[in-house]
Amino acid sequence: MTPRILITGATGFIGSRVAAAARATPGIRLRLMTHRTALDTPADGLHCETVYGDLADPGSLRGSCDGVDAVIHCASRVGSDERTARTVNDHGTRALVDEAVRGGVGRIVLLSTASVYGRGPFTALPPGAAEPAPVSATSLTRVAAEQHVLAAGGAVLRPHIVHGAGDRWAIPGLVALLRYLSAAPAGCDARHSLIDVESLGRALLGAALAPKAPSGVYHVNHPEPVTCSDLLSTVLGELALPWAGTEIALDEARTRLAGVPYATHHFDMLTVDHWFADERVGEDLGWAPGPDFRTSFAQHAPWYREFLSR
Numbered sequence: 001m002t003p004r005i006l007i008t009g010a011t012g013f014i015g016s017r018v019a020a021a022a023r024a025t026p027g028i029r030l031r032l033m034t035h036r037t038a039l040d041t042p043a044d045g046l047h048c049e050t051v052y053g054d055l056a057d058p059g060s061l062r063g064s065c066d067g068v069d070a071v072i073h074c075a076s077r078v079g080s081d082e083r084t085a086r087t088v089n090d091h092g093t094r095a096l097v098d099e100a101v102r103g104g105v106g107r108i109v110l111l112s113t114a115s116v117y118g119r120g121p122f123t124a125l126p127p128g129a130a131e132p133a134p135v136s137a138t139s140l141t142r143v144a145a146e147q148h149v150l151a152a153g154g155a156v157l158r159p160h161i162v163h164g165a166g167d168r169w170a171i172p173g174l175v176a177l178l179r180y181l182s183a184a185p186a187g188c189d190a191r192h193s194l195i196d197v198e199s200l201g202r203a204l205l206g207a208a209l210a211p212k213a214p215s216g217v218y219h220v221n222h223p224e225p226v227t228c229s230d231l232l233s234t235v236l237g238e239l240a241l242p243w244a245g246t247e248i249a250l251d252e253a254r255t256r257l258a259g260v261p262y263a264t265h266h267f268d269m270l271t272v273d274h275w276f277a278d279e280r281v282g283e284d285l286g287w288a289p290g291p292d293f294r295t296s297f298a299q300h301a302p303w304y305r306e307f308l309s310r
Contacts, residue, residue, distance in 0.1 A: 002027055002028070002029055003027070003028055003029070003069050003070065003208070003209060004028075004029045004030075004031070004067060004068050004069045004070075005022060005028060005029070005030055005031070005068065005069065005070045005071075005072060005205075005208055006030075006031040006032075006033060006051075006064065006065060006068045006070070006071045006072070006105075007019055007022070007030065007031070007032050007033065007071075007072045007074060008033045008053065008055075008071070008072070008073045008074055008075040008096065009033075009073070009074035009075030009076065009111075010032035010033060010034055010074070011034050011036075012074060012075065013162075013166045013167065013168075013197065014074050014111060014162065014197060014200055014201060014204070015072075015074035015075065015111075016166075016201075017164075017197050017198055017200065017201025017202075018072055018074060018201045018204045018205050019032055019201075020198075020201065021198075021201045021202050021204075021205045022205055023048070025205070025209075028047070028209075029047050029048070030047065030048040030049070031048075031049050031050075031051055031064075031068060032048065032049070032050050032051070033050075033051050033052070033053040033064060033075070034050060034051075034052065034053075035052060035053060035054040035055070035060075051064055055075055055077075055087075055088045055089075055091075055092025055093070055095070055096065056084075056087050056088050056092060058091070058092070058095035061095055061096055061099045062099065063099075063103075064096075064099060065096075065099045065100045065102070065103035065105050066103045067103070068100075068103060068105050069105065069106055069107065069208075070105065070106065070107040070108070070109065070208035070209075071096070071100050071105055071107070071108045071109065072109045072111070072204050072205070072207070072208050073093065073096060073108065073109065073110045073111065073145075073149070074111045074204070075088075075092075076088065076089050076111070076138075076142060076145070077089050077138070077141070078138050078169075079137070079138065080136070080137055080138075081137065082137035082140070082141070085137045085138055085140075085141040086137075086141050086144075088141075089138070089141035089142050089144065089145045090141045090144035090145060090148075093110070093144075093145035093148050093149065094145075094148045097148045097149060097151075097152050097154075100152070101152055106213065107154065107155070107207070107208055107213050108149050108152055108153075108154030108155070109149075109154060109155050109157065109204055109207040109208050109214075110145060110146060110149040110154060110155070110156045110157065111157055111159075111204060112142050112145070112146050112156050112157060112158045113139065113142060113158055113159065113160075114158045114159065114160040114193070114219065114221075114274070114276050115134070115136070115138070115139045115142075115160075116132040116133075116134050116139045116142055116143045116146070116158065117130055117132055117133060118132070118133035118134055118135045118139070119133075119135065119268070119269065119272075120269070120272045120273055120274045121190075121272040121273040121274070122273055122274055122275060122276060123191070123273045123275055124275055124276075124277040125219070125275065125276050125277060126219070126276075126277050126278060126279075127158075127216065127217040127218060127219055127278055128217070132146075146217075150215075150216065150217075153213075153215050154215060155207050155213075155214040155215050155216065155217075155218060156216070156217045156218065157200075157203060157204060157207065157218050157220045158217060158218065158219055158220065158276070159193075159195045159200055159219075159220050159221055160192065160193040160194065160195070160219075160221050160274055160276055161192060161193065161194045161195070161274075162194075162195055162196075162197050162200055163194060163195075163196060163197065163293075163296075163297060163300065164196050164197030164198060164296075164300045164303075165197070165300050165303035165304075166197065166303070167197065167300075167304075168307070171235060171304055172304075172307070172308065173266060174231075174232075174235060174266075174270075175235065175239070175241065175308060176263070177263050177266050177267060177270070178232070178235075178236070178241065178243055179243075180256070180257060180260060180263045181243070181248055181253055181256055181257070182243055182246065183243050183246040183247055183248035183253075184232045184233070184236055184243060184244070184246065184247055184248070185228070185232065185247070185248055185249075185250050185253045185267075185270075185271070186229075186247035186248060186249055186250070187229070187249070187250065188227070188228035188229050188232070188250060188270070188271055189227050189228065189229065190227065190228045190270065190271050190272050190273050190274075191225035191226065191227055191228075191273050191274075191275040192225055192226050192227075192228065192231060192270075192273075192274050192275065193219070193221035193222070193225055193226075193274060193275050193276045194221060194222055194225075194226055194231075194293050195220060195221045195222055195289075196222070196290060196291075196293075196296040196300075198290070199222070199287075199289060199290045199296075200220060202287060203220045203281070203285055203287045206285035206286045206287045207284075207285050209286070210284060210285055210286045211286075212284070214284045214285060218278055218280065218281055218284070218285070219276040219277060219278035219281070220278070220281055220285075220287075221276055221278075222289045222290070222292065222293060223277075223289055224292055224293075225273075225275040226293045228270055228271060230293075230294070231293070234293065234294050234297055235297070238297055238298055238301040238304075239301060239304055239305055239308065240305070250271060253267065254267065
């Protein structure tokens, strides 16, 4: 039987990778939901169609899941406006799940984030070992979105740091922090979970196609965590940043960042473990993690260099 999959957020950083992975898989019929941006690759009408849907307008979702076997929900609202985030992430996801249940969809897969756990340290943390403790409007409302999907028997995928072409937050934010310091913090052994955006796209698609429907929470990252020092040296080296040969002690770095709350917050996150483990992912999702961070980041470095030059 030909699987029919609906992808929300199909023009986004991660959703577009899910769509690309699905297009590269023979025998899939796609329905791509968008509310604003034109698709990079036009729908062909036979194996791929585009539908309008706005999570902030539940009425626009009516019929979107009819005839669909699986929903991969990648759309979300990121920002500090809790009212808007609540409308899209919480209420919008609930409306989408209700529509999926009404339409008899067999699988619902939600892209979430490990940020729902709040601040670390988290060392080799498996799903179920800690309760969400969100500290932002985005994370708070994404926890609510998770509950709607889990209540319907769906699967929730929580990556930590997602990197790759199109990333305007994670690595650019790290570069901004290094710019504040004009150096790389020395001796930082905190470990972080990372995943390449292409690999994450395959994992989300795998959750929709696996022989046995996955359910519950999954931590989806490369299984090998990356130390803070290795993360920084890779970014500095591949992007040829001017501070590659300069180091600063952690205490001195904190002093230099005093009075810059945004940078201090990111530095505090960077210098403690945020390592999330899950041994079930490969088998349950039929997923292979791909190359390590240093190798995968080198492939995306030209995009980052061009983006940061702007």
